[in-house]
Amino acid sequence: MKLISWNVNGLRAAVKHDFVSTFNNLNADFFCIQETKLQAGQIKLDLPGYHQFWNYAQKKGYSGTAIFAKQEPLNVTYGMDIEDYDTEGRIITLEYANFYLVTCYTPNSGQQLKRLDFRGLWDDAFKGYLNSLAANKSVLVCGDLNVAHETIDIKNPQSNHHSAGFTDQERQQFTKLLTSGFTDTFRHFYPEETGRYSWWSYRFSARDRNAGWRIDYFLSSNDLIDQLQDAQIHSEIFGSDHCPVELDVDL
Structure with a gap:
């Protein structure tokens, strides 16, 4: 089973840069996107063979997530059922017979770290949410974390x-999430590989110089480790300041 996650940094812009061709070429069983920057009815994607699930932010042109799935889920939920965190369209969860798939666009701590405290509370809530799912069945998590x-x-x-994104607090929170029972799948396969990034600033020719950050992930609950097959970062694919990341897993 192939899963793709991609922060498209505005889906309407990505569509103008061959998103649909990339989507078709990757031919994933699940294709998750973050930062759609859409409201309902602002785009219509013709993706034959896929069920489409969208979570929109209340604020126009901001945040938002979507999952395109070949297999219809048993259940779909949006957000964490916590009002303070569920207005920005950041989480979608699909439930299947033997696993959950969660896509997430984690809040950025912002310029001058103005949202760092909010981010810390979010991280705590998200860890609790994922562990509540993992108490029932296996969990796959993807997105721009x-x-x-x-x-x-x-x-x-x-x-x-x-x-923002590399403070001690944020990194420690991520460690806590992993130690609570999750695996960073890329590092599982490539524990020491350097120069592998998923986001580059549009400034200072950062992508040309590969001056990037790896902030897009696939995590798995630890019970799935033996079923993981490979994880990839598709830095050759353009169309956003992020590139797609991939997980192959036997489910």
Whole structure:
């Protein structure tokens, strides 16, 4: 089973940059996107063979997630059922007979870390939400989780030490999530590989210089480790300031 996750940084813009061709070429069983920046009715995608699930932010042109799935789920939920966190369209969960699939667009701590406290509360709530799912069945989690976990996951760790997405607090929270029972699938297969990033700033020719961050992930609950087959970062694919990431798993 192939799963793809991609922060498209505006789906309407991505469609103008061959999103549908990329979608078709990747031919995933599940294709999850973040930062759609859409409201209901603002786009119509013709994706034959896929069920479409959308979660929109109340604020126009902001955030938003979607999942396109070949297999119809048993159940679909939007958000974490926590009002303070469920107005920005950041989470979709599909339930199947033997696993949950969660896509997430984690809040950015913002300029001057103005939203760092909110981010910390979100991280706690999200960890609790995922563990409540994992108590019932296996869990796969994907999305732009807005944190470069280790120094190996960012080109310039020293100069970015206090930047949003690489603060000690955010990295520690991510460690807590993993130690609660989840695996970073890319690092499972490639524990020491360097220079593999999923996001590059549009400034300073960052992508040309590969001055990037790895902030897009597939996580799995630890009970699935033996079923993981491979994880990839498709840095060759353009159309956003992020690139797609992939997980192959036997489910």
